[in-house]
Amino acid sequence: MILVTGAAGYIGSHTCVELLNSDLGIVAIDDFSNSSFQSIDRVQKITGKKFDFYEMSVMDTEKLEMIFSRHNIQAVIHFAGYKSVSESVTNPLKYYQNNITGTLFLIEVMKKYNVKNLIFSSSATVYGNPTNVPISENSKVGVTNPYGRSKLIVEEILRDIHNSDNDWNIVLLRYFNPIGAHKTGEIGEDPKGRPNNLLPYVSQVAIGIREKVSVFGNDYDTTDGTGVRDYIHVVDLAKGHLKSIEKLYTQCGFKIYNLGTGQGYSVLEVIQAFEKVSNRKIDYTFEPRRSGDIGICYADPSRANVELKWYAEKKLDEMCRDAWNWQVKNPDGYKSHSVYEGIL
Structure with a gap:
């Protein structure tokens, strides 16, 4: 047990x-x-x-x-x-x-x-x-x-x-x-109040709960200036x-x-991937960097690959698709009692 x-x-x-x-x-x-x-x-x-x-x-x-x-x-x-x-x-x-x-x-x-x-x-x-x-x-x-x-x-x-x-x-x-989120859309990330993480915020903009995504920092040493994460x-x-x-x-x-996956994606790459799977335009504005934020962070997962025989299998488009499926089925998170109509 x-x-x-x-x-x-x-x-x-x-x-x-x-x-x-x-x-x-x-x-x-x-x-x-x-x-x-x-x-x-x-x-x-x-x-x-x-x-x-x-x-x-x-x-x-x-x-x-x-x-x-x-x-x-x-x-x-x-x-x-x-x-x-x-x-x-x-x-x-x-x-x-x-x-x-x-x-x-x-x-x-x-x-x-x-x-x-x-x-x-x-x-x-x-x-x-x-x-x-x-x-x-x-x-x-x-x-x-x-x-x-x-x-x-x-x-x-x-x-x-x-x-x-x-x-x-x-x-x-x-x-x-x-x-x-789980592919069924039954369970997913349900932040209380204003989301602290990127994907729930993007999801809430896509479904109309929030107006736009604040992208903190566009002057990092990355391909498009926005922060890169795994x-x-x-x-x-x-x-x-x-x-x-x-x-x-x-x-x-x-x-x-x-x-981790061993691959980093920028904030704008995530927004673009989410726009593709949701068929929604995600508005965003650039804001100054937040204190404590870093530019690039992604994993070397080789130890887990070798010792645990574990591999991250799902790609960014599937991550975004499942997050959108959860959001559509639960527009207010676990407080929802019915599917948000007219989205898909």
């Missing part, structure tokens, strides 16, 4: 689908602080499988202990954490309290119940402003915001835990930029967790893997 924290979130829900479709039993928890209960219902709808779910925070050690005593947990995939870079800058204590302290509470309970297999949801933000691309797992780390720092601190804590007790098997997955389909990312579970069970020790 695998415990999935933050299971109702964007990446968590897609990973639950892949776990269930691979006949792996799960127990799921989420406090819905940045997600919707509907995603849990829809995971069960997509897979046709039921699972135990608990509405709770990883900060609630009493409930955590109840779960570990009630279920035969063999491994944990830890997604639960706040994820907005901009919010972390304005409210760093919130991020340190939840992302770091929450992980410490989880680790303490895992240790008490002798569950020493963990996959941690980390981020490419730990690389900060890279001096060279593509970025390998051996690249220098150096964060530029409290969100990234919270991830890096947890990584270092987990490394120390493994060094102190080699029975721990820990896989750190450094995500690049997940986009897209965009990966969320389903490919989810499948990376399946491969990581297999790796855990080989008594792998402490491992770090980049999950």
Whole structure:
């Protein structure tokens, strides 16, 4: 049985689908602080499988202990954490309290119940402003915001835990930029309020919720002056967790893997790809660079290719198509109760 924290979130829900479709039993928890209960219902709808779910925070050690005593947990995939870079800058204590302290509470309970297999949801933000691309797992780390720092601190804590007790098997997955949605359109990225990420914003402009996309910076040293990122389909990312579970069970020790495609796309290239699949004009304006933003960031995923036998398979057009399908079917995210008519 695998415990999935933050299971109702964007990446968590897609990973639950892949776990269930691979006949792996799960127990799921989420406090819905940045997600919707509907995603849990829809995971069960997509897979046709039921699972135990608990509405709770990883900060609630009493409930955590109840779960570990009630279920035969063999491994944990830890997604639960706040994820907005901009919010972390304005409210760093919130991020340190939840992302770091929450992980410490989880680790303490895992240790008490002798569950020493963990996959941690980390981020490419730990690389900060890279001096060279593509970025390998051996690249220098150096964060530029409290969100990234919270991830890096947890990584270092987990490394120390493994060094102190080699029975721990820990896989750190450094995500690049997940986009897209499940092909059914049942689950996808549902930002609360103004989106922080590019694709949800582009989607909302395409469907008429927002007027235009603000492109921050057009003077980077890239082909068109806009920032370049490694965009990966969320389903490919989810499948990376399946491969990581297999790796855990080989008594792998402490491992770090980049999950990315190895190819970078500029902001304007993404907008153009989305215009093509949606048949909609996406208006945008250029704005000054944001503090902490970087010009180019894309992965060297070769370690995951070789050691996990994992490959990102989906291309940018499919990522945009699936994101648009989700947006059309859920114009107001999980708050929607019917398909937005007249779009397709």
